[in-house]
Amino acid sequence: MLARLFFFLQQVNIEEKIKNAPDKGYEIGVVIGTYLPFVLLALLAYLVYYKAKNRKDLDD
Template sequence: MRSLILFLQQVNVEQKLKEAPDNEYQIGVLIGSFVPFIVLIGIAYALYYRAKKKEQNLK
């Protein structure tokens, strides 16, 4: 089920850039394709920081 959802959400960025009506749309597509990675990095950093802080409090 999970792989089906991932397959349906997969976006072909190159195709969207080729069909873009103008430069603003291209910039929006690029930013939109990087947002999930930025969010994941932020979550990973928050979890790391929280675990590190918790470890320091135990000492």
């Protein structure tokens, strides 16, 4: 229930923002700002996985 509320509050209509963009620079900023958090989250997840996989203290 709470997750649905957060999802609903975080929905952003990217297509409408791009349609109403004043110039191309704004459009590029919207696209980068939309995808960058997901890319960073994926990189963070990979780093955590890689570090956990290669822990030396679990080899005993």
